[in-house]
Amino acid sequence: MGAVVQALGLNNTLVAQVFNFIVLLIFLRIVVYPHIVRILEERQNYIEKNVSAAEEERKQAESLRQQYLAEMQKAKDEARDLIQKASKAGEDQAREIIEAAKAEANRVKESALQDINREKEKAVAELRDQVATLSILVAGKVVSEKITADIQRNMIDEFIKEAGDLPC
Template sequence: MEHFPNATLLAQVFDFVVLLILLRVFAYKPITKLLSDRQKLIGDSIAAAEQERQQAEQYKAEFEAELRRAREHAQEIIQKATKAGEDQAVEIIENAKNEAKRLKDSAVVEIQREKDKAVAEMREQAATLAVLVAGKILERQIDDKIQHELVQEFVKEAGELLC
């Protein structure tokens, strides 16, 4: 009987070895291939993720550079607009000063013209009055020619006194 349990044990060992060989042929190789493929897929995914991360960092750097350029451009536009506004304000002030000077000069000329006109009228009236007074004093009749000569003479003398 001792022989019999050894035969069972031997059959079990033989079955186990056959099972291992069958597992190695039909299960181990496909499982190792599956694990190898899975490991390769994970490695490729990690490499792709790293490449995408690097590309994202590059895009971020490009975006930040573009944003910085846009800010600089906006600042430049603001500075140009400010300078243009200041230049325009200076031009408006200068034009206003020139217009005020022109109006003042025009007013001075008009005042001088009115003054000269008033002085001429005063001289004429003073001369006429003087001739009339002189005519009364002399009690004689002055003809138009003598009156005109006296007025001209009086205007000349009065002009010299007023100037």
């Protein structure tokens, strides 16, 4: 090999360096590169896993968002239904209260009319009794006295006066 090295005009140091470089490359290829390739593959797998996990989490987040929006819409619909039911119940209750008040007013009115009619009949009966009593008194006075124009006039005035004092 020495003759080849001298024929090419290379010195021994350069040949030793080239030989060492080739041995180093072989050593690196056999011992170091597999570890570096394995570490790079692990790193690539880790990154792919993180990307796929992030994509899955994004899908889950979107799913949860859609579910949340659906639940919010459902809650709004339920709230609207409750408000409508409460409003309808309030209107129904108000209508029932008004009807009950009208019925009570009619009952009170009828009762008052009956009381008025009773009192009216009672007053008419009392008036008849008083008129009858006065008629009897007048008839008794007429029978016991001789009626002159002045006496008749006085009796009529007295009768009108007594009838005017009666409560109606």
